[in-house]
Amino acid sequence: MVAIRALPKIWLDGQLVPWPEAKVHVLTHALHYGYAVFEGIRCHATPRGPAIFRLDEHLERFLNSAKIYRMRIPFRPEELRQACVDLVRANGLGTAYLRPIAFSGYGEMGLDPTKAPVQVAVAMWAWGAYLGEEGQRRGVRALVSSWTRVDSRMLPPQAKCAANYANSALAKMEAVAAGYDEAILLNSAGMVSEGPGENIFRVKHDVVSTPPASSGILRGVTRDTVIQFLADEGLVFRRNDFTREELFTSDEVFYTGTAAGITPIREVDGRPIGTGEYPITRRLQARYAAATEGRLAGRESWLTFA
Ligand SMILES: Cc1ncc(COP(=O)(O)O)c(C=O)c1O
Structure with missing residues (x-):
């Protein structure tokens, strides 16, 4: 198992923050009840620079996942799209895996997740072929x-x-x-x-x-x-x-x-x-x-x- 190598930035709740600062509380709701929706997207080096593959389709599935779970994502699709592009630019890595995630955050416990604030992050890291x-x-x-x-x-x-x-x-x-x-x-x-x-x-x-x-x-x-x-x-x-x-x-x-x-x-x-x-x-x-x-x-x- 290869440990994730830190990159400069993670996008968290609307801002690019330094990698070590993208943290959550142990009472983050999703950590207890699994109420998080996420995506896995790849960016590849191309002759015209880094290109995110089928970003719109992944973001559409992300929003559909949230809809199925009655989760209100506090960002517009264009903002999420821009977050992915900004993150790739900020980290200067041509080939990478991107992980958008929306989750019930810190502030309320109990099974009804609609009372907890929704947090959104996009992280990326270098990840080779998953099955080698x-x-x-x-x-x-x-x-x-x-x-x-x-x-x-x-x-x-x-x-x-x-x-x-x-x-x-x-x-x-x-x-x-x-x-x-x-x-x-x-x-x-x-x-x-x-x-x-x-x-x-x-x-x-x-x-x-x-x-x-x-x-x-x-x-x-x-x-x-x-x-x-x-x-x-x-x-x-x-x-x-x-x-x-x-x-x-x-x-x-x-x-x-x-x-x-x-x-x-x-x-x-x-x-x-x-x-x-x-x-x-x-x-x-x-x-x-x-x-x-x-x-x-x-x-x-x-x-x-x-
Ligand atoms: C359960 C499951 N099935 C299928 C897939 C393949 O989906 P995709 O090709 O969009 O990565 C994934 C990966 O996201 C998955 O987690």
């Missing part, structure tokens, strides 16, 4: 978790709420303790849903599929990017449910996510996937790198330069 560079190259080993993905009758999976990540953490720890790299969660109907922090795709006979929103997933921005790439590449795509055993018999399986990028899965529950070559995953990885680094014609609107 080698994982992106060679593929990772995944374990189907004994934990079930939260579903919208329990906690809304389409809100990127901190509380959901207790479920993710249980699955992740189980996989790591069993000697795997990452987990795959089934939903309460027993169908494949997603990873703890990634969406999942399978390829069978050149048809690419991913579980629909109704399977209890977070609607990933990278998932949407890949779906658009599949159309660009003329590949057949379906949103459909699939089972654990359909993963075992896939030609290719891969995760998508802002943190993980596009990562092949080379083994599920000890079964090797396909031939160990990932031709479609490789094509998508190359296209994703080109898009994020400003080398993909026609996709410049996905980039916000800082």
Whole structure:
């Protein structure tokens, strides 16, 4: 585990403050009850300078997460957008991970979060591929978790709420303790849903599929990017449910996510996937790198330069 290396600034409640000063009280409401919504966004070095990838889509999901949770964010979308741009400029880092978070702050305890003030922060740090560079190259080993993905009758999976990540953490720890790299969660109907922090795709006979929103997933921005790439590449795509055993018999399986990028899965529950070559995953990885680094014609609107 690599410790986060401090950068000069964090944006907190409307101001850029020195990194060591971006602190909260131990009675911060969200720390006790998980009432926080957040985003994970990446900024990449491009020939025209640092570019934040699909910032508007991430901020839209951020505001939707807050709406689902009746959280009133005391900043306008343009202010949040500017906060991300200002932060990247202030920290002088071309390639980074950005973490906007809105949370019930200090001032009131008890289960009703609407009485606590809402605080908003955006931090950033240097973060390599979440499942490792080698994982992106060679593929990772995944374990189907004994934990079930939260579903919208329990906690809304389409809100990127901190509380959901207790479920993710249980699955992740189980996989790591069993000697795997990452987990795959089934939903309460027993169908494949997603990873703890990634969406999942399978390829069978050149048809690419991913579980629909109704399977209890977070609607990933990278998932949407890949779906658009599949159309660009003329590949057949379906949103459909699939089972654990359909993963075992896939030609290719891969995760998508802002943190993980596009990562092949080379083994599920000890079964090797396909031939160990990932031709479609490789094509998508190359296209994703080109898009994020400003080398993909026609996709410049996905980039916000800082
Ligand atoms: C549970 C979950 N699923 C999927 C994703 C992938 O979403 P995105 O591609 O927007 O990063 C994430 C990451 O934010 C996640 O936490």
